[in-house]
Amino acid sequence: MTDLISSQTTPAARLYLSGSLIFGCLLAFGVSTQVGSQSSSSSSLYFYFVVLLSIVLASATAYFQNAVVALAASFGARCMGSMIAFQGVVGAVISLVQLVAAVSLVKHRTPAASISAPLDSQTAKSAAVFFGFSTALMGAILFAFHLLSRSHIYAEIDQETKDAKAVPNGSLSRSSFDRLSGVQRKIAPLCFSVAYVFVVTLALFPAFTARVTSSSAQKGSLMASSLVFSAVHFVVFNTADLVGRTLPSLVPARFVPESSLIFVLASLARTIFAPLFNGAHTERSTGTGPMVVRGVETSTSLLQADWVFFTLLTIFGISNGYISTSLFLSAPARPQLRPDERQLAATVLSFWLTIGLAVGSALSLATASW
Numbered sequence: 001m002t003d004l005i006s007s008q009t010t011p012a013a014r015l016y017l018s019g020s021l022i023f024g025c026l027l028a029f030g031v032s033t034q035v036g037s038q039s040s041s042s043s044s045l046y047f048y049f050v051v052l053l054s055i056v057l058a059s060a061t062a063y064f065q066n067a068v069v070a071l072a073a074s075f076g077a078r079c080m081g082s083m084i085a086f087q088g089v090v091g092a093v094i095s096l097v098q099l100v101a102a103v104s105l106v107k108h109r110t111p112a113a114s115i116s117a118p119l120d121s122q123t124a125k126s127a128a129v130f131f132g133f134s135t136a137l138m139g140a141i142l143f144a145f146h147l148l149s150r151s152h153i154y155a156e157i158d159q160e161t162k163d164a165k166a167v168p169n170g171s172l173s174r175s176s177f178d179r180l181s182g183v184q185r186k187i188a189p190l191c192f193s194v195a196y197v198f199v200v201t202l203a204l205f206p207a208f209t210a211r212v213t214s215s216s217a218q219k220g221s222l223m224a225s226s227l228v229f230s231a232v233h234f235v236v237f238n239t240a241d242l243v244g245r246t247l248p249s250l251v252p253a254r255f256v257p258e259s260s261l262i263f264v265l266a267s268l269a270r271t272i273f274a275p276l277f278n279g280a281h282t283e284r285s286t287g288t289g290p291m292v293v294r295g296v297e298t299s300t301s302l303l304q305a306d307w308v309f310f311t312l313l314t315i316f317g318i319s320n321g322y323i324s325t326s327l328f329l330s331a332p333a334r335p336q337l338r339p340d341e342r343q344l345a346a347t348v349l350s351f352w353l354t355i356g357l358a359v360g361s362a363l364s365l366a367t368a369s370w
Contacts, residue, residue: 011071011158012149016142018064023138025057030131033124066350073332073346074161080332080346081249084325088242090137095234097133101126102231103222161343183344186336189260193267194327194349195356200270201320202360204277205237206230207368209313215281215304223306236310237317244321248329256326263330266323273316278370279303280312324353 032049072083105126148154184191210230217223223232248256257263281304302308331349332342 011067012145014067015064015071015145018060018067019138019142019145021060022057022064023135023142025053025060026131026135026138028053030128030135033127033131062354065354066347069328069350070343070347073343074157077329077333078249080328081245081325084328085242085245085249088238088245088321091238092235092242093137094130094134095231095238097130099228099231099235101129102225102227106222106225106228179341179344180348183337183341184348186341187331187334187345187348189264190327190331190334190349191352193260193263194324195352195359196267197270197320197323197327198353198356199360199363200267200273201316202357203363203367204273205316206234207364208277208370209233209237209280211282211368212277212280212309213282214306216306233310233313236313240314240317241321244318244323245325247318247322248325256329257323258330263323263327266319270316270319270323273312274367276303276312277309277316280309281306 029050032046068083069080072080105123210233212229212233213226214223214229217229222228257266279301328346328349331345334345337345
């Protein structure tokens with residue numbers, strides 16, 4: 001489907017369309033935090049509005065990602081690595097914004113308000129800051145691509161891509177489905193690997209890991225607040241993921257996996273994080289909200305120590321970024337692919353990444369209740 005659409009539209013058109021939808025959804029979310037905080041009579045309508053907007057945002061994001069990955073693949077491995085690394089930068093920066101908002105919220109909130117008003121004007125203000133920052137960042141991305149699409153190097157790459165597709169090798173007479181299935185067969189182990197990497201990641205993070213609380217923080221401290229502790233855990237994971245995404249472009253080529261077997265084994269090995277995280281310090285049955293500041297609790301296992309949890313989370317994030325980035329660098333460069341199939345290989349891999357995200361999200365419904 002993506003290949004069929006991409007054959008009828010330009011990368012610039014696909015990026016502008018999906019990017020504009022993302023920008024509009026983020027802007028609408030930001031505005032709704034202020035509207036919703038002033039009226040509670042239409043909560044049911046607001047719920048359906050959020051669900052609908054989330055569906056549009058998710059679809060636009062998937063379409064945007066496929067278009068960006070396909071375009072980056074045509075620029076070469078270095079560009080692909082930089083693009084994936086910058087995705088990590090965005091995640092790390094946004095998690096820092098979340099942490100600042102969480103700390104501000106906890107500091108300016110009274111204990112009584114924490115229990116009786118889980119969603120007040122201060123919460124809405126923090127949400128507005130988050131969505132406002134995300135909207136501004138998306139606008140900057142669209143402007144940056146606008147400048148890129150008018151550059152000389154973009155015109156050269158675009159022409160090279162058109163020339164590769166015009167080579168009379170018989171591929172033009174094949175259907176889109178035949179081309180997709182043919183490329184997928186050539187990179188099938190890589191497709192499985194990238195999907196499984198994100199199945200494990202989304203099944204555990206953040207559905208289960210966000211429920212972990214501090215086992216050693218002093219009562220009344222910021223880290224004793226589950227809201228702040230969770231925000232810190234987002235920063236740790238996203239920073240580690242950024243490091244993992246950056247490493248394949250920095251280390252010598254011999255340290256970047258190329259074997260399909262290594263990719264499959266590495267992705268399967270990440271399953272070990274499930275029982276490890278399951279041993280972390282969590283409060284499995286509480287009737288209180290995330291704003292309550294909790295006191296010191298006795299740990300019964302090494303896995304419940306805060307430093308162990310954050311160490312595991314760091315390894316978890318680095319492995320997620322390193323393996324997934326190495327896969328995207330390796331797939332378009334597979335020797336069995338023709339030049340006109342390299343861009344499509346990156347798109348197919350991106351599709352299986354999305355499948356992994358979907359399956360992992362579904363599994364998170366189970367892991368969240370551990």
